Amino acid sequence: MVRCKEEFCHGRVTDIRQDLSNNGRLAYILVACRLHTKILHNSxxxxxxxxxxxxxxxxxxxxxxxxxxxNKDIDQWADSTAPKALADVFEALVGAIFLDSKKCLQTVWNVIEPLLQQYINRSITDPNLNPVRTFFEQGGKVISEYTQTNTEKETTISICIIEATNGCRYEGYGTNRKMAKANACRKAIKSVIPNKIIIDN
Incomplete structure (x- = not known):
């Protein structure tokens, strides 16, 4: 794609790839196709x-x-909190099709392309943003990262405080440092570009 589209840098291609394969979108497609009802588990x-x-x-x-x-516009759900297992099952189905078709990529594309069709062109022209990379590319910085323990519930959360170039600070929370940083960056990007969708990875 970089060779075919001279205006595309490697970072732009990464944005497109992450946008099309983010967990929220794949989970949505799996449930829309009712495939979640075929999952066998004991949990x-x-x-x-x-x-x-x-x-x-x-x-x-x-x-x-x-x-x-x-055909529904699901861009607003690109960063949804859908169970990750749903996206994992979608990816497993892609792998199963690849193996069952004797590793034929064209067969995989014939099956998967209709499910992603409406999002492909949109992602190429205006891919959703990875919050952490976008925030730091704009000159943002981390102020502090720490954990906080709730002794009553016996849980520990990570907290990340970041600062944008305009001096505004944002606080993010998560079960680990990576998720806390992503949460903080997501808040910062949404405050700057309120109508822009950003993705979880």
Whole structure:
């Protein structure tokens, strides 16, 4: 793509790749195709998370067909908190098709392309942003990173405080340092570009 599109740098190609394969989007497509009902597992916790996500009437209106679901504008869900297992299953299906077709990439593309079709051109022209890389490319910096423990609940969260070039500071939270930093950067980018969707990776 870099060779074919001279205006595309390697970073832009990375944005497009991450946008098309982010967990929120893949999870949405899997549920829209009702494939989540085929997952075999013995995890009450996972079952509960999938049920809550798949039962969201705003995301998955019951009166919409699968085709209409796939044609729905889901950019706002690109950074959704869908269970990661759903995206993992989608990726596993792609791998299974590849192996079952005797490693034929064209067969994989024939199956997967219709599911991603409406997002491909949009991602090429205006890919959603990776929050951490975008924030630091704009000159932002980390002020502090630390953990905080709740002794009553016996849980520990990571906290990251960052500062944008205009002096504004943003605080992010997560179960680890990476997630806390991404959360803080996401807040910063959304405050600068409120209508821009950013992605989790």
């Amino acid at each position: 009450p916790d996972l079952f509960g998370k999938i049920s809550i996500y798949a039962g969201d009437d705003e995301l998955f209106p019951k009166d919409l067909s699968i085709d209409n679901q796939l």
